Amino acid sequence: MRLHTDRTYELQLEKLRASVLEMGGLVEDQIAQAMRALTTRDRELARATIARDHMVNRLDVEIDDLAIKLLALHQPAARDLRLITTALKVTTDLERIGDLAEHIAERAQELTVELPIKPSIDLPRMAELARGMLHRSLDAFVREDEKLALSVCEADDTIDQLHEQLFRELVSFMADDPRTVSRAMRLLFVSKYLERVGDHATNIAEMVIFMVKGRSIRHLDRPPRDL
Amino acid sequence: MEMASSSLATAESTSAKILVRELTVRYGGTVALDHVSLDIGERRVTALIGPSGCGKSTFLRCLNRMNDHIRGVRIEGRVLIDGVSIYDPAVDPVELRRRVGMVFQKSNPFPKSIFDNVAFGPRVHGVRDRVELRGIVERSLQQAALWDEVKDRLDRSALDLSGGQQQRLCIARALAVEPDVLLMDEPASALDPIATAKIEELIHELKTQYTIVIVTHNMQQAARVSDETAYFYLGRLVEVGPTEQIFTNPGRQETEDYVTGRFG
Numbered sequence: 001m002r003l004h005t006d007r008t009y010e011l012q013l014e015k016l017r018a019s020v021l022e023m024g025g026l027v028e029d030q031i032a033q034a035m036r037a038l039t040t041r042d043r044e045l046a047r048a049t050i051a052r053d054h055m056v057n058r059l060d061v062e063i064d065d066l067a068i069k070l071l072a073l074h075q076p077a078a079r080d081l082r083l084i085t086t087a088l089k090v091t092t093d094l095e096r097i098g099d100l101a102e103h104i105a106e107r108a109q110e111l112t113v114e115l116p117i118k119p120s121i122d123l124p125r126m127a128e129l130a131r132g133m134l135h136r137s138l139d140a141f142v143r144e145d146e147k148l149a150l151s152v153c154e155a156d157d158t159i160d161q162l163h164e165q166l167f168r169e170l171v172s173f174m175a176d177d178p179r180t181v182s183r184a185m186r187l188l189f190v191s192k193y194l195e196r197v198g199d200h201a202t203n204i205a206e207m208v209i210f211m212v213k214g215r216s217i218r219h220l221d222r223p224p225r226d227l
Numbered sequence: 228m229e230m231a232s233s234s235l236a237t238a239e240s241t242s243a244k245i246l247v248r249e250l251t252v253r254y255g256g257t258v259a260l261d262h263v264s265l266d267i268g269e270r271r272v273t274a275l276i277g278p279s280g281c282g283k284s285t286f287l288r289c290l291n292r293m294n295d296h297i298r299g300v301r302i303e304g305r306v307l308i309d310g311v312s313i314y315d316p317a318v319d320p321v322e323l324r325r326r327v328g329m330v331f332q333k334s335n336p337f338p339k340s341i342f343d344n345v346a347f348g349p350r351v352h353g354v355r356d357r358v359e360l361r362g363i364v365e366r367s368l369q370q371a372a373l374w375d376e377v378k379d380r381l382d383r384s385a386l387d388l389s390g391g392q393q394q395r396l397c398i399a400r401a402l403a404v405e406p407d408v409l410l411m412d413e414p415a416s417a418l419d420p421i422a423t424a425k426i427e428e429l430i431h432e433l434k435t436q437y438t439i440v441i442v443t444h445n446m447q448q449a450a451r452v453s454d455e456t457a458y459f460y461l462g463r464l465v466e467v468g469p470t471e472q473i474f475t476n477p478g479r480q481e482t483e484d485y486v487t488g489r490f491g
Contacts, residue, residue, distance in 0.1 A: 001480075002489040009488065075447050077474045077486040214476025 009074050013083060016066050017142070020087050020094075023059040024138040027094050028131055030056065030101035031197065035127040038108035038190065039120045046112075049105040056098035063091045079211075086211040090141065093200040093207075097134065100193040100200075107186045107193075117173060117180045123187065126162050126194040129155065133201035140205060146212040146227050152205035153223035159198035166191045244269035244408065244438040245290060250304035252285050252294065259285040261462040262304070267455075272430060272439045274453035274470065276446060278490065281459040283442045287410050290440060291327035292320050308408065325352060328401030332413035334393035336385035336400075341368075341377050344385045344396055348404035363403050370436075371399035372429050391422025398429065402437075409433065411441040415448065427452050446486060450474045458482045 004010040030049060037046035067088045070076060076084055133152050140149035170184040170191075206218045213227055243266035252260040260282045267273050275283035288294045289306055292313060306313050313323055325348070336344050345364040346354075354360055364381070368374040373395040377388070385396055394414060401409060411430075415423040430439060430452045443449050449456055450470060457467040458481070466473065466482045477483050484490070 002484050004488050005490045006488055074488075077446070077450075077488075078477055078483045080487045081475060 006074075009070075012066065012070055012074075013080060016063065016070065016084065016087050019059060019063050019066065020090055021138060021142060023056065023063065023091060023094050024134070024141075026052075026056055026059065027097045027101065028134055028138075030098055031104070031127060031131050031134070034101045034104035034108060035124060037105055038111065039124055041108075041112045041116075043109055043112045046105040046108040050102050050109075053098055053102045056095060060091050060095040060098075063087060082211045082214060086141075086207045089207050090204050093203045097197050097200050100197055104190050104193050107190050111183060111186055114183050117183045117187075122162060122166050122169075123190055123194065126159060126166070126191065129159050129162070130194045130197040130201065133159070133198055134204070137201045137204040137208060140208045141211070144208075144212045146209045149205040149208040149212070150223060150227060153202050153217075156198050156202045159195055163191050163195040242268055244271075244308065245440075246305070246307040246310075247286075247289075248305040248307075250286070250289060250302070250306060252282075252289065252303075253301045254297065255299045258462050260289070263459075263462075263464045265457060265464055265467060267438060267440060269438050270434055270436070271455060272434050272441060272453040274449035274456045275440065275442045275459060276444075276449050276456060277459035277465075277485070279444075280461075282462040283457075283459045284412055285462075286459065287412055287440060287442050290408070290410055291324050291329060293324075293329065295320065325404045326406050327408040327410060328404065328406035329410040329412070330394070330397050330401055330414050332416055334390065334397045334417070336388070336393050336396050338384065338386055340382045341385050341388070341396060342381040345399050345403045348400060352404060364399075367399040367403040368396075370402050370433065371395045372425065372432070373399055389422070391418050391425060394418060394422070394426060395429065398426075398433075402433075406437065408438045408440070411439065413442055413444065416444060423448070446474075458485060460485070 004013075030052060033045060033049045033052075036042065037049060067084050070084050074080075133155050136148055137152045139145070140152065167188060170188050173180045174184045203218075206216075209227060210216050210218075215227070217224055217227075245267035247263060247265045247267070250260055250263045251258065263282070263286060265286075275286060277283050285294065289302065290308075290313075294300050294302065302314065308327065311318065313327075337347060339347070342364055345367050346360045349360060349363050354363065365374060365378075368377060373392060376392060377383075377396075385393065388396060394417075398409075398414075415426045418426065427448065430441070433439060434454075441449070441453065453470045455467060456470040456473040458465045458473065458477075460481060466477060466479045468478065472478075473482060474486055477486060
């Protein structure tokens with residue numbers, strides 16, 4: 001593709017793209033750290049993860065500022081306009097994922113004071129899936145790859161099913177032994193957070209499809225078969 | 228020049244006011260327009276955009292035969308307005324230009340009074356009655372959103388008006404002969420932002436009664452005022468579509484490059 005005649009504009013759009021990626025990478029890392037704190041029962045790591053959330057928030061504000069400046073000063077059109085509006089929406093989802101990572105770390109902290117009720121297998125699996133979706137949605141954003149983005153939307157079902165399965169399992173724990181209720185509830189929260197991460201990754205992927213194709217596929221019952 | 232029967236034209240489209248088919252214009256050895264076909268909707272604003280030399284002004288000038296007198300010009304193809312080929316020898320160019328009015332980049336009022344500027348066209352077309360002329364002048368100035376500013380000084384020279392007022396006077400002058408179509412060639416490019424906003428507001432009002440075709444270098448202006456946008460490049464019509472689509476999701480890469488500011 002050709003470059004903009006206005007080099008400053010070109011550089012600022014590039015900076016916007018890079019900042020979204022930076023924020024995405026940070027958020028991915030936050031999820032990974034929070035999950036590690038949970039599985040290794042590492043209180044200090046949980047604390048450090050919570051403390052890092054302000055970096056995510058700072059990027060959220062910076063990207064908003066840059067996007068608003070671009071809108072005001074350059075009257076962007078077509079693909080540039082779609083990139084900027086996508087960046088604005090994607091950062092909102094990323095910021096929420098950052099908050100969810102923080103919540104996971106909080107639950108991890110709480111869980112360290114109690115004995116584990118079961119080995120962590122399902123939650124790390126969900127976390128891997130959610131993180132994979134997030135990673136691919138950001139990849140799709142950089143590479144402007146609508147097919148990759150569509151695959152993210154399709155993956156959301158698997159995570160929803162895992163959450164449902166874990167829900168049933170944890171409910172049976174609680175029914176069998178009420179002493180597990182507070183621990184099982186915390187784990188259930190984490191499951192819900194990860195399920196939400198999948199939803200946010202799906203939102204990002206849908207925005208990427210809009211960015212590339214100029215077509216909205218949001219709020220459909222099912223992802224479309226083709227684009 | 229190819230002749231087209233009006234029945235054929237009306238069969239092609241019912242909503243288009245102007246049908247252009249395979250229009251090719253050559254100046255000497257240069258091809259200024261290359262087989263351009265375009266439908267222009269009735270009571271719609273159609274914006275023609277593209278870099279200098281892309282053929283958009285040549286195209287505009289073909290719609291009221293302003294190119295006829297350029298030396299060495301050769302015009303091929305068809306232009307039909309209301310189903311009638313305007314290059315038919317039976318068509319009187321003077322009558323055509325009454326129906327298809329034009330406003331230029333640089334406002335060009337006559338060095339006469341405001342009243343005489345607006346009354347000029349109707350007088351040429353034979354209106355003599357003072358009362359009737361006054362009615363036409365008032366109506367035209369009202370339509371051009373200038374009446375309130377000049378009603379008390381109609382006998383003053385048009386040249387005393389501000390640039391924006393002069394341009395609206397030229398629009399009033401074009402409206403005075405009751406055209407159907409208004410061609411505007413960069414109507415606001417010499418005006419300040421407020422005068423420009425007034426012209427754009429005026430275009431919104433005029434389109435309820437007139438078919439408007441506007442050439443502009445200002446892409447935001449095209450985006451604001453038009454219903455359809457046509458992108459020209461090197462004499463070819465690259466793409467035409469609803470303005471919103473052209474500026475958010477154009478179909479062709481060349482259009483995309485132009486509206487996003489990626490020129491050559």
